[in-house]
Amino acid sequence: MAEQKNTWAHRVEKCHFLRWIDTLLRGAAQVMFQDSAWCGLFFLLGIGWGAWEEGIPEVALGAVLGLFVGTLAAHILGAPSEDIRKGLHGYNGILVGCALPTFFGANTVCWVLVVAGSFFSTVIMLAVSRFLRTWKVSAMTGPFVFTTWFILLASYNFARFKMTGLPHPSFPIQPAEAAAVLPGIEVLARAVLKGVSQVFLIGNEVTGLLFLVGLACSSLPASIFAWCGSAVAIATAAFLGADERAVAEGLYQFSAVLTAIGLGSAFYSPNWRVILYALLGTVFTVIAQGALNVALSPLGIPTLTFPFVIAAWLFLLPNLQFMPESHRTTSPSA
Amino acid sequence: MAEQKNTWAHRVEKCHFLRWIDTLLRGAAQVMFQDSAWCGLFFLLGIGWGAWEEGIPEVALGAVLGLFVGTLAAHILGAPSEDIRKGLHGYNGILVGCALPTFFGANTVCWVLVVAGSFFSTVIMLAVSRFLRTWKVSAMTGPFVFTTWFILLASYNFARFKMTGLPHPSFPIQPAEAAAVLPGIEVLARAVLKGVSQVFLIGNEVTGLLFLVGLACSSLPASIFAWCGSAVAIATAAFLGADERAVAEGLYQFSAVLTAIGLGSAFYSPNWRVILYALLGTVFTVIAQGALNVALSPLGIPTLTFPFVIAAWLFLLPNLQFMPESHRTTSPSA
């Protein structure tokens, strides 16, 4: 890995264009806290495959557009260049670019909103990062969530937004008794992978697999935590009685995947105490997913990755020290 | 009081078990800002009496369980031991333990949630405390409220939660004209005491009386402010035209009781200016109670003590100095 990176690093330093490509790939990878172009490449492959398979090519297009505009915005606004170089101003844009064409028909207004939204997401990234710097906590995917919520909410208010994928606003109603029959191993294995792929709003097993491979290129523990986070989320959701179809689609897992990677391997180095803390955080994320599903149901918008964001902020703010000072990793996202 | 405490303090220092008991009792007392085992004992007696009288013994069991798990969690997570010793990591857990069996049928999922929720409440306590330390403001009962809201909201989303005591989600509707007839003295006296008892989600006059006695053991002004806070809340609610039955049950008073004790005697030493400020805060709390009743009605969850939390934060953040520096008390909760 180190040698591969050196050759690439050489070429990248020489060529302005390649440096941009490298930065954009890292931006994709930062959605799951990785500062690695290889990881980002697999993520983009996964998005491309999933978008093609599910018949939503505009999601792949939106992803690339959002990634580019978000990063460009950081240059224009004068963000610190070392942050830009790590991809920290691309990961919110790529998610905005995946989300908007998922919920809107791909008309002109939609593409204008992808561009504007990715730009806004970088402004909000700078705002949230400065706010949270006081406690040395990262913005997580908060800027993506806030930007996209604003635009999704606004769609109910403006006639030119073509709404296609939003739930109907309604009062929360408890589902009937949960099914007692356990699903088979294959269904579970698919649900775990779809849980990983849903981080980018795509429900596709191969995409999930490509994401895990990409993570492993950058950090094997990250890949393992991602898989385990999805599995733990399925177990928790099943114990509490979640809707089976939603679990099969990965909708209770994607935020938990991010919490597991974040607490388990990104903001702390893994050891036994950290693993238990990440487990606790992952369980909390599933409850938060349920709570936010309900809290947002009268507004007719999805939670996006906010269950992860709130879990990460609450579990990182205590600033617990699980190991001697010298062994700690510093947080990968500013 | 001081001598009693000395003998007790002696025994407590010698015996690990007694120190735990003493810590737990202080945890109960910290719900109303008291660092006193005697006060906590009366609180537990009050909860026990109320739970027995009202036919809800699981609330008393939940209280003890939540108190224990919350405090244990602080040990496990490595919270500062002087904070734990003052009971600052028990008061959110005891409230979570009172609340969940009040709103849920006491099945297995409920008890698992009491344990998990009390644990989460300590994580959130550490998070909120670190966040607010920047302004030297305490977490109040915020961690209890956030934890319980998450779990109550999630109950609409998962089939295995047995909902028994939650209101139906609905749009807010203004009540018809308020009754012009004033209730009698006895009804008012009961309403004042029930307002105090509702701090622990119990509507029982004797419980309210035991709480006032407990407060008086620790601080006579605290006890007086509690009683007066409840009375002021009744007057304010009646002036604004609140539902009589809700007032008779203490539902407009419990947050106001906490605001009155907090502003009047816990975070400031009482003098005339402080009394007027506490009065203002108490009136604000009743308006906030009405506002939050409405804001939460589409979600079908109760306000819990959030009207107090928001009032305390807003009225303490200005950091007003009502007396010379040397005379001020330091805040009792971290």
Next chain:
Amino acid sequence: MAEQKNTWAHRVEKCHFLRWIDTLLRGAAQVMFQDSAWCGLFFLLGIGWGAWEEGIPEVALGAVLGLFVGTLAAHILGAPSEDIRKGLHGYNGILVGCALPTFFGANTVCWVLVVAGSFFSTVIMLAVSRFLRTWKVSAMTGPFVFTTWFILLASYNFARFKMTGLPHPSFPIQPAEAAAVLPGIEVLARAVLKGVSQVFLIGNEVTGLLFLVGLACSSLPASIFAWCGSAVAIATAAFLGADERAVAEGLYQFSAVLTAIGLGSAFYSPNWRVILYALLGTVFTVIAQGALNVALSPLGIPTLTFPFVIAAWLFLLPNLQFMPESHRTTSPSA
């Protein structure tokens, strides 16, 4: 201007009563970030004219009462006198005083609430200002919004509030296809001026003109940004397909007006980069207006100026430096 001010300044320093008047006028002007008694005088004239024309004289009375009580509260609570002198504790009160009689029938409870609300708005101003001082960001009209939201929400809960101007709580519904016909120049010109006047909750062209004149007395760029902000908001709202009648009444413009003045001339000195940033912020404010219209529709309360508040906080928090340190203006509101 400078000489005028000197004579006035002389008299003002000699006479306690005139100093109060001068402070109150500055309080009115601070709603649009101006520290100028002349500007405030035109604002009060505009409010008076609009209230008279629209047949709502109680709004003018409420404005003066709220302005006075908010400023008085700051004296009583011991706020820094240089802040009071600049009008920083009057601008939230005047808005509370405009808002409550707009939404409530002018009965006794309403006037009590204007007095109490203006007082609370100063407490909340001190709280929010201290909170935000950490990042050197101003409270904006946040204290007005929070105070008024609390009171408006509470009105659904208490029988003695006489609700007259609040929308019905309902689920958000997307409007039908937007009209393709462009309105004429006159209609647009009126809509721009009404957008300015709606900052004080009044829909009247002459009032808008008086506000622009008042702004020009204090700062010509502020006046230009106000007009342009309203125009940009109309264009944005029309592009997105907003309800024509709401645009004609100025309801998509008033927050954008504040964002444009704030980002363009108050917190930054105007240059090309600042103008583009203010334009971006203004467009964002219109989307936020739509989003908040939707988010608040189940609660039946209006957004007030919160779209501006959230835009200003998000766009000022990044603390972007558009010019050399020595040329920057310091923020006018604490």
